[in-house]
Amino acid sequence: MAIPGLLLAAGAGRRYGMPKALVPTPGDPDLLLVEHGVRTLREAGCGPVVAVLGAEARRVPPLPGVIVVVNADWASGMGSSLRAGLAALSADAVVVLPVDTPWITPEAVQRVAEGAGPQTLRVATYDGRQGHPVVLGHDHWAGVAELAIGDVGARPYLKLHDHERVPCDDIADGTDLDVPLA
Numbered sequence: 001m002a003i004p005g006l007l008l009a010a011g012a013g014r015r016y017g018m019p020k021a022l023v024p025t026p027g028d029p030d031l032l033l034v035e036h037g038v039r040t041l042r043e044a045g046c047g048p049v050v051a052v053l054g055a056e057a058r059r060v061p062p063l064p065g066v067i068v069v070v071n072a073d074w075a076s077g078m079g080s081s082l083r084a085g086l087a088a089l090s091a092d093a094v095v096v097l098p099v100d101t102p103w104i105t106p107e108a109v110q111r112v113a114e115g116a117g118p119q120t121l122r123v124a125t126y127d128g129r130q131g132h133p134v135v136l137g138h139d140h141w142a143g144v145a146e147l148a149i150g151d152v153g154a155r156p157y158l159k160l161h162d163h164e165r166v167p168c169d170d171i172a173d174g175t176d177l178d179v180p181l182a
Contacts, residue, residue, distance in 0.1 A: 001157040002046060002047035003045075003046055003092075003095055003100055003135070004046060004047065004048050004049070004050060004081075004092065004093075004095070005041030005042070005044070005046030005047070005050070005052065005088050005094070005095045005097065006049075006089070006094050006097070007034070007037040007038060007049065007097055007098075007099060008052050008056060008081045008082060008085065008096065008097070008099060008142075009033070009037065009051050009052060009053055009060075009098075009144075010052050010054025010057075010076060010078075010080075010089065011054065011055060011074065011077075011078065011099075012054075012055040012074075012075070013018070013055070013100075013179070015178050016100075016180060017180065019054075019055040019056045019059075019101045020177065021034035021053060021056070021099050022056060025102050026102055026177070027063065032060070033099045034053075034099055035061070035178070036088040037051070037098075037099045037101075037102075038051060038066055040097065040104060040105070040109060041095065041109060044095070044107075044110045045106075045108035045110065045136070046109065048067055049132035050066070050067040050069060050085050050088050050089060051063070051066050051069070052069045052070075052071050052081040052084050052085045053068060053070050053071070053074075054071040055074055055075075061142065062106075063111070068090060069084050069085060071084040077149075077150040077152070078098075078150075078151050078152060079148035079150055079151065080148075081153075082144065082145070083148055086136075086141050086144070086145055087145075090138055091138065092116070092117050092137065093113075093116035093117060093118065093120050093133075093135055093136060093137045093138060093140050094136055095109055095135050095137040095182040096132070096133060096134045096136060096154065097109070097133045098132055098153075098176070099177070100178065101131075101132050101174060101176055101177070102177055103172060104124075104133060104172050105171055105172040107171040108124055108133065108168040109133050111132075111166055111171065112134075112135050112168065113133070113135050116137060117137055118137045119137045119139050119140075120135050120136070120137035120164075121135070121140055121158070121161055121162070121163035121164065122134070122165075122168050122178045123164070123165055124174060125166065125167050125169075125171070125174075126167075126168060126172070126173065126175075127167065127169060129166065129174075130142045131174030132174060134153075134158075136154060143157050143161075147160075
């Protein structure tokens with residue numbers, strides 16, 4: 001059975017200057033970051049794919065086959081988007097990917113998601129630093145949702161709980177696209 005993929009794409013992209021869901025993908029300007037994120041999750045074998053939209057959601061092109069959740073509370077931060085996405089799913093585990101990580105590969109998603117189940121709590125690492133994707137087993141969803149407040153997602157929960165760290169340096173780059181590339 002495939003593990004669902006949850007793409008967090010609701011923010012306004014204040015530092016970037018526009019919603020990142022609507023930003024062209026570096027190296028492929030015909031593909032928006034939201035479309036690239038969906039493609040990454042699909043190519044990794046995730047299913048279903050859920051995309052949480054918010055700021056400028058009406059401007060996002062149709063995402064065929066994707067469960068779209070519009071987070072009316074998107075301005076409160078990533079925490080509300082993570083909660084909305086988890087509430088839309090029923091599964092043993094989920095792969096969480098933010099829209100602003102265009103250099104995450106399907107191979108990295110597969111590596112972190114491999115064998116995930118209800119108790120899984122797993123994070124990709126790059127040069128020893130935690131990044132994305134993150135896999136949350138269902139047993140952790142309530143705790144993650146409780147601590148996902150403001151502009152933080154699962155980080156507070158991960159700090160409090162043992163979790164597996166999966167090196168992905170050799171197959172992906174976990175850099176967030178926070179500001180436009182020069």
